[in-house]
Amino acid sequence: MQIPQGESSLRININRQNTHYFSGKTTSICGCPHESQPGSYRLLQNLQTRFMNPIRVGAVSYLNTKPLVYGLEEHADEIDLCFDLPSRLADRLNSGDLDVALIPSIEAIAGADYTILSDACIGCRGPVWSVKLLSRVPAKEIKTLSMDEGSRTSRILGRIILSEQFGVRPELTQLNMSDHWQSVCTDAVMIIGDRAMTAAPPEFPFVWDLGEAWNSWTGLPFVFAVWAARADNQLEPHFDRLAALLSQARDQGIENIDAISKESAAQYGLTEAVCRNYLSDNLYFQLGDAEKQGLAAYFRYASDLNVIAPNLQLQFHDCQRA
DSSP: OOOOOSSTTEEEOOOOOOOOSOOSOOOOSTTOOGGGSOHHHHHHHHHHHHOSSOEEEEEESSGGGGGGSTTGGGGTTTEEEEEEOHHHHHHHHHHTSOSEEEEETTHHHHSSOEEEEEEEEEEESSOOSSEEEEESSOGGGOOEEEEETTOHHHHHHHHHHHHHHHOOOOEEEEEOTTSOGGGOOSSEEEEEGGGGTTOOOTTOOEEEEHHHHHHHHHSSOEEEEEEEEETTSTTGGGHHHHHHHHHHHHHHHHHTHHHHHHHHHHHHTOOHHHHHHIIIIIOEEEOOHHHHHHHHHHHHHHHHTTSSOTTOOEEEOSOOOO
């Protein structure tokens, strides 16, 4: 199977309108004078001069998101940050309940008219560790598959791998987050997030890391989630500032991987070293040209499964570094 190359299905959309999103009297941030604040505070103060209400931002409630939101919760007066499952964030963004959200990459192209807002993402360039397909039988014998409700992108990735590499299209069953995945009756189960990281039960002897499977097969990175905003709302004039804020949070998060690992280890039942290795070695947080090529290939295969319409185009804000 020839792998789609290039970015023919992607286009850049830069919007620099000058209408206003929120209006009203502005306030200071933390009572600190502008000159004494570090870069992140100055950026947030600039945002506050534009917005009367907090910007509603939704992020994924997994360990892999912590570097992308590092420090944002400290500024609740400026950013109303909430956490939820990736698929639920997509629904809330689509309904207008959120202004910006970290959503599964398939949602950025399959649903409403979204713009990819930031060069921050959740991706991998090899094994991802937190997205796994486990099976009781060899891949070519899988007839039934339970799929984690958490991320539609990962669910479709699992279907692509099984269809394209093994020629199987099993009957699908949803696995709710409240369900015990070990007790499923299907031949195989796909799980994501923190509960996938330590999953290695003997009753499922066949295990595939889907990030590794994709990269070995295509030679391309995989992007699981991106920061997106509705392209037709009044937030567009302020995309530059929001994109800078999200990229800055990502950069600071990467610089503080050790602190994140120390704070998170007990919460996720992992050691600090394991958290550090996962965030540093398994995940990739930069949306670059190779990642866009990976997205284009993924969308092509998703179209082959009739999950999305063919020839759809992603819209990117000006999120590339100079």
